[in-house]
Amino acid sequence: MDQLPSMRLTTQRQIILEELAKVTSHPTANEVYDMVRKRLPRIGLGTVYRNLELMADSGVILKLEVGGTQKRFDATVYPHYHIRCSQCGKVDDINIPVQPNINDAAAVASSYEVIGHHIEFTGVCSDCQLHLKDPSLN
Amino acid sequence: MDQLPSMRLTTQRQIILEELAKVTSHPTANEVYDMVRKRLPRIGLGTVYRNLELMADSGVILKLEVGGTQKRFDATVYPHYHIRCSQCGKVDDINIPVQPNINDAAAVASSYEVIGHHIEFTGVCSDCQLHLKDPSLN
DNA sequence: TGGCAAATGATAAATCTTATTAGTTGGCAT
DNA sequence: ATGCCAACTAATAAGATTTATCATTTGCCA
Structure with a gap:
């Protein structure tokens, strides 16, 4: 069996998920970045993108590829x-x-x-x- | 009544529409650009974008904002x-x-x-x- | 046929996303 | 508890896609 690569519970990852779960809107990566920066002012935008992508791949969150130019993210997987x-x-x-x-x-x-x-x-x-x-x- | 702004029948516009109507795929703007350039080598990519957008606004073609990073276009309006x-x-x-x-x-x-x-x-x-x-x- | 708004081509700029890299850190094995 | 190391981060650059700018050209109506 393939072993999934381990996914560490970093502060950044936790806070990104927490902030995404707080809202019922479907924020873009940049909106998540703004939300998270209030708690982690030094976080990089690349980190936000990378983690949203990783969490979407692992099924923890949803990546919405809806109309408009930007991808949006949703903590409701249902x-x-x-x-x-x-x-x-x-x-x-x-x-x-x-x-x-x-x-x-x-x-x-x-x-x-x-x-x-x-x-x-x-x-x-x-x-x-x-x-x-x-x-x-x- | 509002008068729609006149839309001229330029060579570029006609050929973009013809090429789009030829295919059943749903090409991106860049793919349309490649198709059209075979007939109009000096056309600009901006012209392709502008006309696809205009034709989509006027309902002549469909703009598909589907998954993936790029917008796609479809001559089938049905x-x-x-x-x-x-x-x-x-x-x-x-x-x-x-x-x-x-x-x-x-x-x-x-x-x-x-x-x-x-x-x-x-x-x-x-x-x-x-x-x-x-x-x-x- | 002349006039002019609309359109074009070329180019720059804006926007969104991904890649790179040197340094940092979470978590496992000692 | 401590050290190791792969995974991760922040900063930055680069890539990809789309939109804006503008001098010049062109379709179309009078």
């Missing part, structure tokens, strides 16, 4: 879907039942070995709905 | 889903029926004004399945 605001780019969880059977449909419809799926809704968040109705708020 | 190979990053269409009612479910489950959704499957394409079974092919 399967769920997301909705992204087309105006401000914010990403929220959306609590509708996971569709387990569409993976099978996809397997039938393609030559791929299907691993999973993700649904990303697009919409306008309540904040941006207000701002669109009353542009003076901007 | 609603459909995609599957992405986790090994090589390739994106293919997947022909399963569009789920029209889940937008409503999402609207109920959130405070967003829901515009639409996209399903992205993840899997291993047939080429990469072979390469995983027989690594000497790599």
